[in-house]
Amino acid sequence: MDALRGYGELGLGSRLKRVSEYMMKETQLVYNHFNIDFDPYLFPMFKIIANKDGVTNSEIQRALQFTQPAITQSINKLSAKGLIIYKDDKLDKRKKIIYPSNKGNKTLEKLKPIWKSIDKIIKEYTLESSSSLIEHLNILENKLSKKSFSTTIINDIQMKISQDIEIVSFENRYAKNFYNLNIEWLQRFFHVEPYDESILSKPETYIISKGGHIFFAKLNNQIVGTVALMPIGNEGLFELTKMAVSPEHRGFKIGQKLMQYSIDFAKSMNLPKLILYSNSVLENAIYIYRKYGFIEIPIEPNSPYKRSDIKMELVF
Amino acid sequence: MDALRGYGELGLGSRLKRVSEYMMKETQLVYNHFNIDFDPYLFPMFKIIANKDGVTNSEIQRALQFTQPAITQSINKLSAKGLIIYKDDKLDKRKKIIYPSNKGNKTLEKLKPIWKSIDKIIKEYTLESSSSLIEHLNILENKLSKKSFSTTIINDIQMKISQDIEIVSFENRYAKNFYNLNIEWLQRFFHVEPYDESILSKPETYIISKGGHIFFAKLNNQIVGTVALMPIGNEGLFELTKMAVSPEHRGFKIGQKLMQYSIDFAKSMNLPKLILYSNSVLENAIYIYRKYGFIEIPIEPNSPYKRSDIKMELVF
DNA sequence: TAATTTTACATAAGCACTTATATAAATACT
DNA sequence: AGTATTTATATAAGTGCTTATGTAAAATTA
Numbered sequence: 001m002d003a004l005r006g007y008g009e010l011g012l013g014s015r016l017k018r019v020s021e022y023m024m025k026e027t028q029l030v031y032n033h034f035n036i037d038f039d040p041y042l043f044p045m046f047k048i049i050a051n052k053d054g055v056t057n058s059e060i061q062r063a064l065q066f067t068q069p070a071i072t073q074s075i076n077k078l079s080a081k082g083l084i085i086y087k088d089d090k091l092d093k094r095k096k097i098i099y100p101s102n103k104g105n106k107t108l109e110k111l112k113p114i115w116k117s118i119d120k121i122i123k124e125y126t127l128e129s130s131s132s133l134i135e136h137l138n139i140l141e142n143k144l145s146k147k148s149f150s151t152t153i154i155n156d157i158q159m160k161i162s163q164d165i166e167i168v169s170f171e172n173r174y175a176k177n178f179y180n181l182n183i184e185w186l187q188r189f190f191h192v193e194p195y196d197e198s199i200l201s202k203p204e205t206y207i208i209s210k211g212g213h214i215f216f217a218k219l220n221n222q223i224v225g226t227v228a229l230m231p232i233g234n235e236g237l238f239e240l241t242k243m244a245v246s247p248e249h250r251g252f253k254i255g256q257k258l259m260q261y262s263i264d265f266a267k268s269m270n271l272p273k274l275i276l277y278s279n280s281v282l283e284n285a286i287y288i289y290r291k292y293g294f295i296e297i298p299i300e301p302n303s304p305y306k307r308s309d310i311k312m313e314l315v316f
Numbered sequence: 317m318d319a320l321r322g323y324g325e326l327g328l329g330s331r332l333k334r335v336s337e338y339m340m341k342e343t344q345l346v347y348n349h350f351n352i353d354f355d356p357y358l359f360p361m362f363k364i365i366a367n368k369d370g371v372t373n374s375e376i377q378r379a380l381q382f383t384q385p386a387i388t389q390s391i392n393k394l395s396a397k398g399l400i401i402y403k404d405d406k407l408d409k410r411k412k413i414i415y416p417s418n419k420g421n422k423t424l425e426k427l428k429p430i431w432k433s434i435d436k437i438i439k440e441y442t443l444e445s446s447s448s449l450i451e452h453l454n455i456l457e458n459k460l461s462k463k464s465f466s467t468t469i470i471n472d473i474q475m476k477i478s479q480d481i482e483i484v485s486f487e488n489r490y491a492k493n494f495y496n497l498n499i500e501w502l503q504r505f506f507h508v509e510p511y512d513e514s515i516l517s518k519p520e521t522y523i524i525s526k527g528g529h530i531f532f533a534k535l536n537n538q539i540v541g542t543v544a545l546m547p548i549g550n551e552g553l554f555e556l557t558k559m560a561v562s563p564e565h566r567g568f569k570i571g572q573k574l575m576q577y578s579i580d581f582a583k584s585m586n587l588p589k590l591i592l593y594s595n596s597v598l599e600n601a602i603y604i605y606r607k608y609g610f611i612e613i614p615i616e617p618n619s620p621y622k623r624s625d626i627k628m629e630l631v632f
Numbered sequence: 633t634a635a636t637t638t639t640a641c642a643t644a645a646g647c648a649c650t651t652a653t654a655t656a657a658a659t660a661c662t
Numbered sequence: 663a664g665t666a667t668t669t670a671t672a673t674a675a676g677t678g679c680t681t682a683t684g685t686a687a688a689a690t691t692a
Contacts, residue, residue, distance in 0.1 A: 017649095057642095069643080076642095096640085
């Protein structure tokens with residue numbers, strides 16, 4: 001029982017507000033999912049700044065028809081996020097000319113695929129002929145209530161990226177990527193031991209030459225994730241380890257793609273099972289392990305990694 | 317150059333917000349114009365309270381899908397305006413049951429024609445078939461930019477009321493209306509003199525029997541305004557005086573309707589001119605006098621009214 | 633050239649929402 | 663019956679806008 005809908009044209013103002021607020025909130029969730037420090041309400045301003053390369057406060061104000069203090073405040077927010085920089089106008093000392101910063105341009109590149117997907121999905125939802133504005137709103141709200149807007153957008157983006165992800169095997173030129181991808185989470189969560197340094201610096205020596213395998217996720221010719229299968233003991237037991245995804249590419253299910261590939265590979269080798277060691281602070285990783293069928297088993301007192309407090313296995 | 321429009325589907329969220337905010341603001345202007353102490357954002361809540369006769373905070377919340385604090389705050393606002401009253405639920409002591417107050421019901425009666433007009437105009441603007449939501453928004457915004465929404469609504473209501481207004485001549489049964497209508501503004505702006513009391517209490521004696529005329533504006537069988545033409549001296553000079561409109565019916569151009577009728581009447585009597593005395597604080601009245609062609613002339617030192625500081629005449 | 637008006641931007645406070653949290657009463661669980 | 667959970671409402675603080683106002687520089691006018 002949606003009272004606002006029952007009011008028809010009379011409730012249009014409140015109705016528009018409700019839909020708008022919903023979409024803003026959901027868009028925020030999408031930005032959060034992809035770890036982008038950006039707010040939906042900043043979108044119109046930031047897009048103008050990005051398009052025009054050098055605008056003033058009042059130029060934005062005229063283009064958007066918000067009040068001038070609203071623009072000033074949003075600009076301050078963009079500046080606080082480090083997305084824009086100012087230059088003083090030489091000819092008119094009152095003016096502050098606004099440009100996207102380097103970080104701003106990087107953020108923009110991350111935002112573009114999201115904006116593209118939003119545009120696509122909204123078109124799917126609203127490019128329909130109808131006999132009134134209210135009917136169009138009904139259609140839109142019905143679609144939004146079936147599946148949340150954020151989920152739809154996130155899935156759409158993940159699917160698109162997923163199609164473009166290619167899994168490749170180790171080559172020497174990827175050694176540096178292997179190091180960089182893994183050192184990031186090691187440094188962030190734990191202390192990097194000398195043994196870590198060795199294994200990450202010389203994967204050829206420590207993994208490949210011992211009969212192990214390293215796979216990489218490649219997106220647009222860029223290495224964005226990795227995982228290794230390392231033999232332990234000499235009974236054909238393999239450990240899944242050194243899984244990492246670039247911070248800029250989290251949220252695209254790249255970890256899951258690597259995991260699926262590793263499992264398929266292990267099965268094709270007729271391995272009886274895979275084991276892995278992890279730590280309970282690595283919640284996202286453990287979520288993936290569980291999702292792909294790994295079950296927690298007791299960890300031996302002298303486990304090979306000091307930092308591990310969880311051992312899991314996947315029996316085929 | 318409207319950047320938001322240029323963004324198409326991508327800018328939908330911001331776009332909806334903009335249209336919504338515009339309509340809210342304009343609706344506020346309409347309420348202000350008709351001297352109704354009400355806010356557009358209170359509309360959905362107040363309509364539920366009015367329809368259901370006895371609702372709780374959380375029932376409203378479920379019907380509108382706002383957050384519960386939003387409802388509590390709006391209810392407090394409605395209460396502060398005196399539009400609602402509470403009763404405690406006997407069975408469940410947590411609940412506060414909300415009803416419209418007497419003032420609330422009165423306000424509701426004033427709001428209904430406005431809501432009716434808003435619904436009608438929005439239907440005119442949006443009951444059109446189009447191939448996308450954005451196109452519908454374009455149509456709506458184009459129409460809103462041609463003539464402000466508030467002006468359109470106010471004119472529509474004024475026109476409807478104007479058609480229903482009937483001007484009638486003095487009868488004894490209207491004497492009380494003549495008194496009440498005039499005493500209101502006299503008390504509000506000035507001090508009521510004994511002579512005022514006499515003339516307002518006995519219009520028959522002081523105006524009609526001396527060859528004067530009194531007209532009344534009648535709306536739905538209710539007297540809502542008045543004006544008098546009073547002879548002064550014995551050279552056929554008439555003074556336009558005692559013009560008043562009920563506070564509940566201001567904004568409907570009733571004063572202008574009475575003025576037009578008086579002028580037509582004076583012309584039909586072949587009067588050479590009309591004069592009037594007023595005071596500069598009565599800005600709305602003077603606006604009407606000027607609009608209908610009255611010109612300010614020097615006021616005699618011993619004018620008949622202590623409170624007058626302006627004298628005007630309209631020569632035919 | 634001096635005085636006035638306009639333009640560009642900033643700051644303060646208010647408003648209608650939000651999230652987070654508190655409190656009391658009713659209901660469900662064991 | 664006693665305890666935990668849920669429900670109904672209130673309060674506090676934050677957010678993105680608004681209006682109102684201030685300040686400095688530029689443009690216009692006298």
